[in-house]
Amino acid sequence: MDKEKKEESSAIHPAVAPLSYLLGTWKGEGEGGYPTINSFRYGEELHFSHPASGKPVIAYSHKTWKLDSGQPMHSESGYWRPKPDGSLEVVIAQSTGLAEGTYSAEDNVIKLHSQVVANASKVREISRVYEMVNGDLHYVVQMATNLTTLQPHLKAVLKKL
Numbered sequence: 001m002d003k004e005k006k007e008e009s010s011a012i013h014p015a016v017a018p019l020s021y022l023l024g025t026w027k028g029e030g031e032g033g034y035p036t037i038n039s040f041r042y043g044e045e046l047h048f049s050h051p052a053s054g055k056p057v058i059a060y061s062h063k064t065w066k067l068d069s070g071q072p073m074h075s076e077s078g079y080w081r082p083k084p085d086g087s088l089e090v091v092i093a094q095s096t097g098l099a100e101g102t103y104s105a106e107d108n109v110i111k112l113h114s115q116v117v118a119n120a121s122k123v124r125e126i127s128r129v130y131e132m133v134n135g136d137l138h139y140v141v142q143m144a145t146n147l148t149t150l151q152p153h154l155k156a157v158l159k160k161l
């Protein structure tokens with residue numbers, strides 16, 4: 001590949017630029033709970049990349065593990081598509097078989113709210129808020145199930161590697 005082509009393919013699409021602070025690998029710990037389960041802590045790594053396709057898309061993957069044994073827990077992956085109007089479409093497939101279509105039109109704080117949750121035995125709704133605080137990525141995930149209204153399930157603080 002010649003130099004010019006290479007630079008072209010590694011350029012950040014203008015639609016992705018406002019979210020470029022996410023690109024890279026983030027690692028940290030989180031804590032989870034819900035009215036119906038015991039609370040727990042977990043290790044976690046998030047990865048955001050911008051495929052060199054020239055398309056306005058960010059590929060997202062996430063894995064978690066037990067802090068004591070390192071045994072894998074929940075994982076998920078998907079695509080974040082910033083739109084020209086500044087809004088954001090996100091699709092996420094989870095290791096539990098659950099798929100989430102989320103949408104947001106927020107700015108510095110990224111707020112995602114599920115438009116659709118598919119193949120979930122009991123999950124009805126998912127909301128996610130990501131926020132940069134002093135260079136750390138903080139997030140909170142809430143969910144509603146068939147028995148419970150929107151309640152916190154996870155929160156974590158991650159550092160960029």
Ligand code: HEM
Pocket residue numbers: 032034036037038040042064065073074094098122123126141143145153154
């Ligand atoms: C339990 C959904 C992410 C760890 C649950 C339950 C649901 C759920 C529906 C069962 C609650 C109940 O029994 O009433 C989700 C959704 C997620 C998510 C929608 C993402 C948006 C995670 C992550 C972890 C995690 C990242 C961490 C590593 C757990 C654990 C339980 C649980 C440990 C308790 C299992 C048990 O006691 O049987 N989750 N989860 N979840 N989740 Fe998540």
